[in-house]
Amino acid sequence: xxxxxxxxxxxxxxxxxxxxxxxxxxxxxxxxxxxxxxxxxxxxxxxxxxxxxxxxxxxxxxxxxxxxxxxxxxxxxxxxxxxxxxxxxxxxxxxxxxxxxxxxxxxxxxxxxxxxxxxxxxxxxxxxxxxxxxxxxxxxx
Numbered sequence: 001x002x003x004x005x006x007x008x009x010x011x012x013x014x015x016x017x018x019x020x021x022x023x024x025x026x027x028x029x030x031x032x033x034x035x036x037x038x039x040x041x042x043x044x045x046x047x048x049x050x051x052x053x054x055x056x057x058x059x060x061x062x063x064x065x066x067x068x069x070x071x072x073x074x075x076x077x078x079x080x081x082x083x084x085x086x087x088x089x090x091x092x093x094x095x096x097x098x099x100x101x102x103x104x105x106x107x108x109x110x111x112x113x114x115x116x117x118x119x120x121x122x123x124x125x126x127x128x129x130x131x132x133x134x135x136x137x138x139x140x141x
Contacts (some may be wrong), residue, residue, distance in 0.1 A: 023090045033082035037117055040078045040091075046117050049126030051077075053116045062108040062134040071118035071126070076098040083112030108134050 013076070037046065054068040068078050069092075076093040077100070084107075094100045100118070108114075115129040 021088065033080050033087040033115065036078070036080050036088045037115070037127070040117055041119075044125055046125035046127035048128070049118075049124075051116055051118045051121070051126045051128050053128045053130050055114050055130045055132050057131075058133045058135060059108065061136045062110065063136075064105045065108050065132060065134070066103070066105050067114065068101070068103040069116045069118075070101045071116075071120075072100060073120050074118035074126075075121055077102060077116055077118045079106070080113055080115040080117070081106060081108055082115060084109045109133060110134050 050073065051069065051071040052111040054070075056066065067079065069078055069079065074094060076091065078088065079090040079102070080087045081089050089106050090102070090104065091106050091119045092102045106114075111131070113131050115127065117125055117127045119125055
């Protein structure tokens with residue numbers, strides 16, 4: 001089989017593209033979660049503060065992972081799973097007199113970080129994150 005220089009370059013370029021494709025998807029998840037946080041905060045930086053995120057260290061089943069967020073003084077919170085195809089899992093807004101606490105079960109595509117960001121009553125933002133190891137696949141397999 002005789003390949004021209006142009007065909008050899010095209011074949012080599014295709015091989016490199018196929019090799020790097022999974023890497024680009026891995027970075028896309030991180031970019032998507034960063035974009036979700038920026039959209040929630042309006043581009044403001046989130047500091048550390050009085051937000052508590054409760055997750056299991058190891059989830060035996062990624063289909064039902066219990067999560068709880070407690071953020072005294074918060075007006076709203078967002079929950080993000082940075083390895084899921086759609087990173088924004090939930091957004092909760094708290095009315096006057098409501099206890100700023102959320103508890104739910106979420107689906108995780110695999111081992112990843114779960115991030116909670118809260119908007120406080122003074123307009124500032126606080127953030128926390130926890131790593132969850134998933135032993136049986138959730139929404140990804």
